[in-house]
Amino acid sequence: MAQIPSGPAWFAAAVVVAALCLVLVVLWWRARVAAGRLGADRVTAAQARARLEAVLSAGREGLVVHSPAGVVLEVNAAAAAAMGVSRSEVVGRRLTDLPVTWVNDDGEQVAVAAVFARRPPPAPGDLGAYSVGLVQRGGSAPHWVQPATSELADEQGTPQLVTTFTDMTGPREVRAALARSELQFRAAMENAPIGMALMDPQWCLEEVNPAFAVLLGTVPEALVGRDLSSFSHPEDRAAERRAVGRLLSGHDERFTLDKRYLRADGSTVWVSLDVVLVRCPDGRPDHFVTQVTDVTELRTQAEMLAHRAAHDPLTGLANRLLMQAVLQKAVELPDAVGRVAVIVVDLDEFKQINDRYGHAAGDAVLTHVAGVLRAATGSRGTVARLGGDEFVVVIHEGDAARAGFEVAAGIHRGLRTPVRVERTRLQVRASVGVAVADHDLVQQGPMALLAAADAAVYRAKAGGRSRTEVYDASMAEPDGAPPEGSGTELGGAIEHGQLVLHYQPVVELASGRVVGHEALVRWQHPVHGLLMPGEFLDAAGQAGLGGALGSAVVRQAVAHLVRGATPGWVSVNLSAQQLSDPDLVEGVLAEVGRHGIEPGRLVVELTEAGLEPDGPVRHGLTRLRAAGVPVLLDDFGTGVWPLSYLRDMPVDGVKLDMSFTAGIPADPAAEQVSRALAALAQQMELATVAEGVETEAQALVLQEAGWVHGQGWWFGEGRSEPVTGL
Structure with a gap:
């Protein structure tokens, strides 16, 4: 059996063994820690890789x-x-x-x-x-x-x-879109036919296009940095600044203003100014974008149309509508009594001048008389031509009676100078009637004052013509002998068949073919000869003979159709007042039915406004159309007829007022208006007839403007061959 060492030797051996064990434990621990750290690093690396993958x-x-x-x-x-x-x-x-x-x-x-x-x-x-x-x-x-x-x-x-x-x-x-937009903006601005400008919040020009500069008569470089209102007409500057102020204050987002600017040469140009304010994101004003359109020509045309609507195209005098408005305003003033007078001027034997020397000579005479009346009146009143050879002067002055005498005397003096027509000297005379506003006439209204002056003119003509008479109350009373054109005498004329019809042809402009006639009533007076409608129609209305007169005209027109004396249709002129009479409408229908007149052969021309479309007049027209009697609106375009009548009244056609025809081709505005009215009528599928055609040039222009038919002197005495070149 081996012997266990004892003493120091054993102890030393034990120490060695323990040390070896400790070393092994430490090494084992370190291995475990290293392995743990390696696993953690691997996890961290995987996490980092995952994060990187996510980021990528x-x-x-x-x-x-x-x-x-x-x-x-x-x-x-x-x-x-x-x-x-x-x-x-x-x-x-x-x-x-x-x-x-x-x-x-x-x-x-x-x-x-x-x-x-x-x-x-x-x-x-x-x-x-x-x-x-x-x-x-x-x-x-x-x-x-x-x-x-x-x-x-x-x-x-x-x-x-x-x-x-x-x-x-x-x-x-x-960026490309912005560049394209900028390029397009520049191209549009540079080539725009209207003025364009960018302005700062102080209303100063930052950039202008050539059209803007041309409009102001300068170059773009001369405008940049200038206050736009400095070019404004002094009377329009305040309105422009107010409109800009409303934009800056936020009351408006944009404004459009018709105004005037002064060009570099001192002339005036009318423009339509359209302005928008562009703001920054924070709401501060950034700049104005402005468009300026030259509307001088449009405004001139509008003024010409407005002037034409209120003035006679031949003489340039006020027409009946403007005269009535002036007279109405004067009579309504509180001091009208003794301060307002009306003078009616009627030329003596003007018809003979027209018949002997032609319409051109008659127009020359009327233009001359208009000049005489202007000179005699001066600034004392308004001179108007009512139609034909009848003129009116409305005076509003402190002593209207004295002013009326002086103006009348001036008219007679001015007419002493003969009118030169080519190689002929024509002597013109006139009968003048004066009526001064008194309490009774003022209470009766402006038309009573005009009627009083008319009565004075009649007295002047009856007293030997070429003289002046002043109205007094006795002129309103019958004196035992019915005056020329009075209701009593006219009633006898209707009963004894003294009314006669003259037929003016209506032709197709494209061919010159006669398609119808307008029946024009005349009074074959046993003493005074042939009287025109203006000499007795007013008397018929005042005497309540409108229905009898209309019935007589219709009977003659129907008899004319039955005889087959002329081709096509025949139109008769009936007023709104006449057509509101159910007896007259019944009489027309009876005549048409009794003689078997074919539909469309008899046509009614509605010659005056004044009654509502929904009243008896509409009922009468509806009955006529149902019986095959078409209806034409006469005097189309003069403002007598509201355009709503074309929609609300049962009408089949329109007749262009001769005042527009008279201005063609010399007056571009007359041609433009006639073209627009023809387009409106065609759009509504209405028949179109242009009245007062006196020259071939007028016929050519009207036919090209869209008027299908025409009537007037050119198609009667003015020519014998169809219109050519249409």
């Missing part, structure tokens, strides 16, 4: 990690998608082998080294930094990017390069 997948910018030798080490999903490949297809390949082509703005290929060269990232929003187009193999449109490359080192210190690609396709498209 989620990033919107393309990212390529590559070695200095040009080998792709990593690429994110955005970069791979831009190149049209998966990430696994790119990693490990050289940059020069990537499946893309790089191009510049001109479409030229760019070297790969230039794309991935070291370059700092551009400042945010720097659209001008270096950019290239990435074109996929087989692709067409480039995907534009801004490359930026920086150097990094891995854990071992090995250098690596990271290139990011910022997407520039959207910003470039926006």
Whole structure:
């Protein structure tokens, strides 16, 4: 049996064994700790890799990690998608082998080294930094990017390069769109036919186009920096500044203003000023955008049309409508008694001048008389021509009676000078009637004052003509002998068949073919000879003979149709007052039915307004149309007929008032109005007839303007052949 060492030797051996065990335990512990640390590092590395993968997948910018030798080490999903490949297809390949082509703005290929060269990232929003187009193999449109490359080192210190690609396709498209918009704006502004300008919040011009400068008679450079209101007409400047102030204060978003500007040469131009205020995002005013349209010609035409609506086209004097308005206003003034007078001037034997020397001579006489009346009246009143050879002067002055005498005397003096017509000197005389407003006449209204002056004219004519009579109350009382054209005498004329009809042809302008006639009533007076309608129609109305007169005219017209004396249809003139009489309408229907007149052969011309479309007149017209009697509106375009009548009244056609025809072709406004009225009538499928055609030129212009039929002196005595060249 072995002997166990004892003493110091045993102890030493035990110490050695213990030490060895301790060393083994320490080594084992360290191994375990190292293994734990390795596992933790592996977990951390996996987590980091996962985070990197997430970053690479989620990033919107393309990212390529590559070695200095040009080998792709990593690429994110955005970069791979831009190149049209998966990430696994790119990693490990050289940059020069990537499946893309790089191009510049001109479409030229760019070297790969230039794309991935070291370059700092551009400042945010720097659209001008270096950019290239990435074109996929087989692709067409480039995907534009801004490359930026920086150097990094891995854990071992090995250098690596990271290139990011910022997407520039959207910003470039926006920039291109802005550029196109700016180019289009510049092109539109430079070539616009109307004036355009940009102005600062102080209303000073920052930029103007050539049309704006031309409108003001200068060049664009001379306008920049100027206050636009400095060019404004002094009377319009305040309105312009108020409108601008309302924009700046936020009361309005834009304004349109018709106003005047003074051109560089001192002349005036009318414009339509259209202004919009553009504000900054915070609401502060930034600039004004202004359009300026030259409306001088349109305004001139409008003024001409307004003047034509209120003035006689031959003489330029006020017409009946304007005269009535002036007289109405004067009589309504509180001081009208003794301060208002009406003078009626009727030329003596004017019909003989027309018959012997022609209408041109008659027009020359009327124009001369208009000048005489203007000179005699001066600034004391308004001179008007009511039609034919009848003129009226309305005076409003402190002593109207004295003024009336002086004006009448001046008229007679002025008419002593003969009128020169070609080689002929014509002596013209006139009968003048004066009526001064008194309490009774003022209470009866303006038409009573006009009627009083008419009565004075009649007394002047009865007393030997070429003289002046002043109205007094005795002129309103019967004196035992019925005056010329009075109701009593006219009633006898109707009963004894003294009314006769003259038939004026209506022709088709395109061919000159006669398609109808207008029946014009005359009074064959046993003493005074043939009287025109103006000499007895008023008396018929005042005596209540309108219905009897109308019935007599219709009977004669129907008899004319039965005889077949003229081709086509025959029209008769009936007033609204006459057509409101159911007995007259019944009489017309009875005549048509008794003689079997074909529909459309008898036509009614409605010659005056004054009754509502929904009243008896509408009922009468409706019955006539139902019986085959068409209805024409006479004096179309003069303002007597509201345009609503075309819609509300049962009418079949319109007749252009001769005042428009008289202005053709010398007056462009008359031609434009006649063209517009023809277009309106055609749009409503109405028949069209132009009255007062006296020359071939008028016929040509009217037919080209859209009028189908015409009537007047040219188609009667004026020519014997059809109109040519139509």
